[in-house]
Amino acid sequence: MNSVSDPPAMTTEPTGFSPLLQAPARLQIVALLSHAQDAEFQRLKDVTGCSDSVTSKHLSALAEAGLIRLRKAAQDGRSRTWASLTRQGRATLEAHVAALRQILSGGGLDGVV
Amino acid sequence: MSMTYEEARAALAAKTLAEQDLARIATCPPWRHAAFAVLETALVCSPLAPVGGRYAILAALFVGIILIVRSDRRRLGVFVNGYRRGRTRMVVMPLLMVVIGLYVLSSLAALEWHMPWISVVCAAITFPACYFGSMIWQQVFRRELGL
Numbered sequence A: 001m002n003s004v005s006d007p008p009a010m011t012t013e014p015t016g017f018s019p020l021l022q023a024p025a026r027l028q029i030v031a032l033l034s035h036a037q038d039a040e041f042q043r044l045k046d047v048t049g050c051s052d053s054v055t056s057k058h059l060s061a062l063a064e065a066g067l068i069r070l071r072k073a074a075q076d077g078r079s080r081t082w083a084s085l086t087r088q089g090r091a092t093l094e095a096h097v098a099a100l101r102q103i104l105s106g107g108g109l110d111g112v113v
Numbered sequence B: 001m002s003m004t005y006e007e008a009r010a011a012l013a014a015k016t017l018a019e020q021d022l023a024r025i026a027t028c029p030p031w032r033h034a035a036f037a038v039l040e041t042a043l044v045c046s047p048l049a050p051v052g053g054r055y056a057i058l059a060a061l062f063v064g065i066i067l068i069v070r071s072d073r074r075r076l077g078v079f080v081n082g083y084r085r086g087r088t089r090m091v092v093m094p095l096l097m098v099v100i101g102l103y104v105l106s107s108l109a110a111l112e113w114h115m116p117w118i119s120v121v122c123a124a125i126t127f128p129a130c131y132f133g134s135m136i137w138q139q140v141f142r143r144e145l146g147l
Helices: A024-035 A041-048 A052-064 A087-104 B005-025 B030-048 B051-076 B089-112 B116-144
Strands: A038-040 A068-075 A078-085
Touching: A024 A038, A024 A041, A024 A052, A024 A068, A024 A078, A024 A087, A024 B005, A038 A041, A041 A052, A041 A078, A041 B005, A052 A068, A052 A078, A078 A087, A087 B005, B030 B051, B030 B089, B030 B116, B089 B116
Parallel strands: none
Antiparallel strands: A038 A078, A068 A078
């Protein structure tokens, strides 16, 4: 993050690129949730192939940024975590995917963000 | 913070893989399509029942929806709403219009015209329409997610 006195960044980030979604697992979580009403922790862990602790960290980061909502629900006597996408999360995903496509099409930046 | 062309391509490929996983996971067995069709058929049949029975059928429908959602969540660890955004709306909206039309026709036939056989015909149309509509919905969903 640049301070007010810093010179403008020399890199040209494509509009909508979200550093938070740069980790593929986070992008996968948000992408899956964009097609589902909600998904359980274990399912998200299976899809991303991450460990429990890494999945948990990704979910916490996404929830703190307001991209997803987390809730606990009891099932078979155990508390399970369910995640759902927020409106902000959907908008961020759409913008991020558009930015990735822009990178692939060679527009907006030249190899570096 | 940097992202190269290759990383962007890998990120989009990872996204596609996750979506394809979801499409595979959310593939419904025949009983699941039938359960949806039974609920819709019960709705269209409901005007045939006396007033108290109608409320009982509507309450049973409500419970049925809850049970289906719970079953999906338990089996799959995910719930995909039929009214989700995307190409599947091209299937679900016309299907909804058909069911509403059949329900209105069934109600008029049973309650105004006193021709209950029309309601029975409406119900007989509703089951296959919803069963195959649900299957088409799934095909469109799978295709949209890259399968």
